Amino acid sequence: AQSVTQPDIHITVSEGASLELRCNYSYGATPYLFWYVQSPGQGLQLLLKYFSGDTLVQGIKGFEAEFKRSQSSFNLRKPSVHWSDAAEYFCAVGGGFNKLSFGAGTTVTVRA
Amino acid sequence: KAGVTQTPRYLIKTRGQQVTLSCSPISGHRSVSWYQQTPGQGLQFLFEYFSETQRNKGNFPGRFSGRQFSNSRSEMNVSTLELGDSALYLCASSPEGNTIYFGEGSWLTVV
Numbered sequence: 001a002q003s004v005t006q007p008d009i010h011i012t013v014s015e016g017a018s019l020e021l022r023c024n025y026s027y028g029a030t031p032y033l034f035w036y037v038q039s040p041g042q043g044l045q046l047l048l049k050y051f052s053g054d055t056l057v058q059g060i061k062g063f064e065a066e067f068k069r070s071q072s073s074f075n076l077r078k079p080s081v082h083w084s085d086a087a088e089y090f091c092a093v094g095g096g097f098n099k100l101s102f103g104a105g106t107t108v109t110v111r112a
Numbered sequence: 113k114a115g116v117t118q119t120p121r122y123l124i125k126t127r128g129q130q131v132t133l134s135c136s137p138i139s140g141h142r143s144v145s146w147y148q149q150t151p152g153q154g155l156q157f158l159f160e161y162f163s164e165t166q167r168n169k170g171n172f173p174g175r176f177s178g179r180q181f182s183n184s185r186s187e188m189n190v191s192t193l194e195l196g197d198s199a200l201y202l203c204a205s206s207p208e209g210n211t212i213y214f215g216e217g218s219w220l221t222v223v
Contacts, residue, residue: 043116043215094212
């Protein structure tokens with residue numbers, strides 16, 4: 001069975017500081033991994049994805065993530081956070097037939 | 113290219129009623145999947161359709177059903193609504209074996 005754990009429920013970061021969101025997954029085969037962001041009252045926007053190849057993937061809005069098979073992790077990073085990055089972030093692992101299993105999400109608060 | 117479109121965006125229903133939600137996928141996408149999002153359970157997979165066939169189903173009761181039409185548009189139906197069905201229902205579309213794109217969702221409140 002596939003599953004995702006996001007250990008941090010809530011993170012507060014100062015504007016301009018770096019951000020790292022943790023994600024650990026469980027999946028029997030080579031995983032498809034995604035990070036999505038959700039602003040209040042909105043749907044999910046794809047930030048980035050990993051299917052294969054280079055383990056460091058670049059996404060939109062200055063985000064990147066690194067796939068580490070040995071640690072079953074796919075952590076999301078951003079070097080300098082903007083106030084508009086305040087949102088909820090979801091890590092997901094993809095199985096067959098476009099079925100995604102999501103983590104519980106991490107809420108990011110950005111303080112001035 | 114237009115994104116995934118879901119209608120209605122907001123609706124209120126009474127316990128025992130049924131509801132139908134509609135989803136228009138991104139043009140060219142043949143796979144449509146549905147998810148339920150609640151504060152308590154998070155994001156949960158409901159089912160996925162491809163070329164009018166349900167290929168995968170999550171762990172939801174039979175009150176939750178869906179279908180896909182020949183133009184890839186999809187509907188999901190929930191019968192005999194319960195208070196616990198109040199949620200954001202998200203539709204997503206994908207070209208086969210590729211990235212999954214979500215719509216803005218339909219907010220269902222059951223009173």
